[in-house]
Amino acid sequence: MLQDDGYKGVWVHIQHEEGQLTKPTLEILTAGRKVAEKLNHSLTAVVLGHEVEFLGRKTIEYGADEVIYCDDPKLENYLCLPYTTVLTNLVRERKPYAFLFLADEIGRDLAPRLAYRLKTGLATDNIELEIEDFYHVPTKTVYKNLLIQIRPDFATRVAKIYTPWHRPQIATVRPGNFGPAELDETRRGTFTVVKTNLNQEDFTVMLKDLRHIPTSPVQLDRAQAVVSIGLGILRDGRGNPRSSLEGFRLAQELAQAIQEKFGLKTEIGASRALIYAELKELHGLVTLDRQVGQTGKTVSPEIYFALGISGAVQHRVGMLRSKKIVAVNIDPGAPIFQIAHYPIIGDLYEEVPRLTELIRRF
Numbered sequence: 237m238l239q240d241d242g243y244k245g246v247w248v249h250i251q252h253e254e255g256q257l258t259k260p261t262l263e264i265l266t267a268g269r270k271v272a273e274k275l276n277h278s279l280t281a282v283v284l285g286h287e288v289e290f291l292g293r294k295t296i297e298y299g300a301d302e303v304i305y306c307d308d309p310k311l312e313n314y315l316c317l318p319y320t321t322v323l324t325n326l327v328r329e330r331k332p333y334a335f336l337f338l339a340d341e342i343g344r345d346l347a348p349r350l351a352y353r354l355k356t357g358l359a360t361d362n363i364e365l366e367i368e369d370f371y372h373v374p375t376k377t378v379y380k381n382l383l384i385q386i387r388p389d390f391a392t393r394v395a396k397i398y399t400p401w402h403r404p405q406i407a408t409v410r411p412g413n414f415g416p417a418e419l420d421e422t423r424r425g426t427f428t429v430v431k432t433n434l435n436q437e438d439f440t441v442m443l444k445d446l447r448h449i450p451t452s453p454v455q456l457d458r459a460q461a462v463v464s465i466g467l468g469i470l471r472d473g474r475g476n477p478r479s480s481l482e483g484f485r486l487a488q489e490l491a492q493a494i495q496e497k498f499g500l501k502t503e504i505g506a507s508r509a510l511i512y513a514e515l516k517e518l519h520g521l522v523t524l525d526r527q528v529g530q531t532g533k534t535v536s537p538e539i540y541f542a543l544g545i546s547g548a549v550q551h552r553v554g555m556l557r558s559k560k561i562v563a564v565n566i567d568p569g570a571p572i573f574q575i576a577h578y579p580i581i582g583d584l585y586e587e588v589p590r591l592t593e594l595i596r597r598f
């Protein structure tokens with residue numbers, strides 16, 4: 237059944253922490269702005285919380301046309317059920333065409349529950365969003381201006397998800413794929429305060445205590461240069477086994493040279509295959525928080541080095557927004573070369589020391 241009659245507007249769910257819009261929230265405003273402009277709809281920022289009206293107003297300066305603000309002391313900290321109830325009521329009443337969430341701990345919790353209550357579609361972990369017409373062959377019907385959700389699938393491809401029948405279309409967007417929205421203090425928009433109707437059954441889970449998990453010292457998402465290693469470090473170009481520690485040290489020396497010579501904050505990254513190999517020698521060095529890709533971090537540094545990494549789609553979606561990509565691989569057919577600006581076909585045990593030396597002498 238087609239359900240988009242009367243559904244209009246693009247909504248984004250706004251996250252905030254300690255009185256500030258979070259950095260990924262500025263990205264989702266960019267994503268929302270892009271979709272809204274292509275559809276010629278307005279962009280609405282949906283803000284839930286307590287005494288954060290000023291943040292709602294700020295989203296207008298970051299690109300929202302309208303703000304829906306729900307203030308309630310019970311919404312001060314995120315809880316899935318009350319947030320779902322508030323959003324379900326809002327959507328039923330106001331009928332947005334699309335509703336975007338961040339693909340993070342909160343968005344991944346909230347968006348599916350909302351989609352389920354509304355009996356509508358959800359596409360998760362999108363890296364890109366487009367608007368296109370869609371021709372449905374069995375019914376010979378053209379659906380105009382659909383939100384096309386683009387995400388890596390579970391195999392080797394990037395999937396495009398078309399959802400012609402249900403509204404609103406709900407999508408989560410991976411942080412790191414859209415740049416932060418720009419601040420324009422001259423922008424004006426409308427601001428609507430909405431009452432919440434929360435029930436006792438929305439509080440079957442109560443928040444007793446809030447503790448901050450210490451943040452990892454590895455800051456891949458902030459790095460200006462990333463040197464990543466993959467399973468290719470386990471053998472040299474002639475197929476002889478090499479110590480993974482030796483491979484790691486080569487990457488570390490290259491990272492050091494970049495940092496010292498160009499002053500770029502540089503981090504070591506890794507493919508999931510290398511991390512999951514759980515090599516004893518790399519214990520404590522190549523840790524989970526260094527994983528780049530679909531199930532790891534998304535990075536967008538000035539320069540990304542892929543050393544002995546094949547470039548599976550799940551890895552590529554985490555680094556393809558890097559400004560420049562250098563790939564070192566013995567296999568000329570490796571998929572990483574499809575996106576590398578500087579392909580180096582060769583043995584990383586020969587090429588990486590050469591690169592490091594070149595940078596040192598630069």
Ligand SMILES: Cc1cc2nc3c(=O)[nH]c(=O)nc-3n(C[C@H](O)[C@H](O)[C@H](O)COP(=O)(O)OP(=O)(O)OC[C@H]3O[C@@H](n4cnc5c(N)ncnc54)[C@H](O)[C@@H]3O)c2cc1C
Pocket residue numbers: 390391465466467468469470471472473506507508509510527528529530531532533543544545546547548549550551554564565566567570582583584585
């Ligand atoms: C649901 C799902 C989620 C996933 N999420 C992620 C993710 O977040 N991140 C991720 O990275 N992967 C992820 N993967 C795994 C992904 O599909 C690949 O298996 C993985 O990225 C491969 O890692 P790799 O490139 O290190 O290893 P390989 O694919 O084995 O590639 C090693 C490469 O090294 C080259 N090589 C070998 N020796 C040398 C040498 N001496 N010098 C230079 N090159 C050499 C080879 O030619 C080869 O191309 C995911 C998979 C699934 C199914």
